[in-house]
Amino acid sequence: MILESVLITCNADGSPHIAPLGLHVHDQQLVVAPFRPSRTLENIARDGHAVVNWTTDVRLFAGPVTGRRDWPVLALPDAPGWRLQAAHTHAALRVAQVDDDALRPRFVCDIVHEQTHLPFRGFVRAQAAVVEAAILATRLHMLPADKVERELAYLQIAIDKTAGAVEHEAWQWLQARFADWRTGQP
Numbered sequence: 001m002i003l004e005s006v007l008i009t010c011n012a013d014g015s016p017h018i019a020p021l022g023l024h025v026h027d028q029q030l031v032v033a034p035f036r037p038s039r040t041l042e043n044i045a046r047d048g049h050a051v052v053n054w055t056t057d058v059r060l061f062a063g064p065v066t067g068r069r070d071w072p073v074l075a076l077p078d079a080p081g082w083r084l085q086a087a088h089t090h091a092a093l094r095v096a097q098v099d100d101d102a103l104r105p106r107f108v109c110d111i112v113h114e115q116t117h118l119p120f121r122g123f124v125r126a127q128a129a130v131v132e133a134a135i136l137a138t139r140l141h142m143l144p145a146d147k148v149e150r151e152l153a154y155l156q157i158a159i160d161k162t163a164g165a166v167e168h169e170a171w172q173w174l175q176a177r178f179a180d181w182r183t184g185q186p
């Protein structure tokens, strides 16, 4: 099972680096698997720590992949690192094992602390649509254009039927990215 998450790692200067990542669930551990090259990979390899955030504010998925990296964070009270202010739940991770790989190393992590901050009020289809579109936005270089357009048309239905203001805002950021892609901008 993969949990779509927002991972915060620490840059060398201690500042937070925010990136959406899918974390693989393996028994009691979570596996972080960043493709090379990535800042997330550099950071977690350097200090062996990361904070996973689970949030329904899907701007945290659409934002970082469209250049919006600056989000409200709070320093963890009892460990190095940061969590999202918008996290329903965060968990502090410590790397227990590294499976190195030329393409996609895997960092098998223990959960050292987990805390819930906000209530969960159910599924919104538009949230899932934004997450799917955010993944598409990071894979445009490897997907056929007609597949991207077909998937976007389908995801648009859930946006039209179920989105609130947050999901519309995230969707607009992604639409601007897809518009650039259609005109050939990398």
Ligand SMILES: Cc1cc2nc3c(=O)[nH]c(=O)nc-3n(C[C@H](O)[C@H](O)[C@H](O)COP(=O)(O)O)c2cc1C
Pocket: 004, 005, 018, 019, 020, 021, 022, 023, 033, 034, 035, 036, 037, 038, 039, 040, 041, 061, 065, 131, 134, 135, 138
């Ligand atoms: C929902 C979602 C899941 C993602 N999962 C992964 C992942 O498991 N591994 C990865 O390398 N990138 C993943 N990405 C793409 C990264 O967020 C993106 O490439 C990011 O910029 C990481 O690079 P950075 O650490 O240099 O910022 C995902 C993106 C989204 C929207």
